[in-house]
Amino acid sequence: MRICQIIGRVTLNVSDPSYRGGRWLLANPLDPGQLGGACGGMQPVTKQFTLVAYDSLGAGPGDVVGIVEGAEAMAPFDFSIPIDAITVAIFDTIHYQPVSPDAARPVHQA
Amino acid sequence: MIHCLVVGHAVSMHCHPSLAGRKMLLCQPLDANKAPSGAPLVAVDCFGAGLHSEVFVSTDGIGARHLVHDNKSPVRHFIQGVID
Numbered sequence: 001m002r003i004c005q006i007i008g009r010v011t012l013n014v015s016d017p018s019y020r021g022g023r024w025l026l027a028n029p030l031d032p033g034q035l036g037g038a039c040g041g042m043q044p045v046t047k048q049f050t051l052v053a054y055d056s057l058g059a060g061p062g063d064v065v066g067i068v069e070g071a072e073a074m075a076p077f078d079f080s081i082p083i084d085a086i087t088v089a090i091f092d093t094i095h096y097q098p099v100s101p102d103a104a105r106p107v108h109q110a
Numbered sequence: 111m112i113h114c115l116v117v118g119h120a121v122s123m124h125c126h127p128s129l130a131g132r133k134m135l136l137c138q139p140l141d142a143n144k145a146p147s148g149a150p151l152v153a154v155d156c157f158g159a160g161l162h163s164e165v166f167v168s169t170d171g172i173g174a175r176h177l178v179h180d181n182k183s184p185v186r187h188f189i190q191g192v193i194d
Binding site for chain 2: 002071073086095098
């Protein structure tokens, strides 16, 4: 599950019949440096590849969501639908504490 | 399986029903020299991996669906084991 920020919506004109009633969001993956204050407000858009993800949770611009890609994105559906990215969770808080490189990591001798 | 370091956790009130009550940890993939490589992933945890512990994260959706006991769950990454 990748952590992305919703930056917009997409409306389809002509699409696959199984897409009827679907909601599509523009999800921009966040950089590791932005994860600390991720759910505070709109973050600057990163240079990473922006995805168009199917949405069934009702996320809006500025929300930080978890996007699952691949064949697992089709799992929630009873009918076959050609999608490969879906929103799975809307995050309220993200606690990010990376180990600083100079922190002495406890080495467990067997 | 991806060798990862747990670097945090995420809290979500509004998610897919199969993830309700599940612990979601931020896992930073590591390369061969245990240096961070790439962006952190969010993985479902059932083994109680603590902060800054090294874990194996699996990307197999079928195993993840068995883990959360829901055949319609879109979850993909889950923690398979905590490395001693």
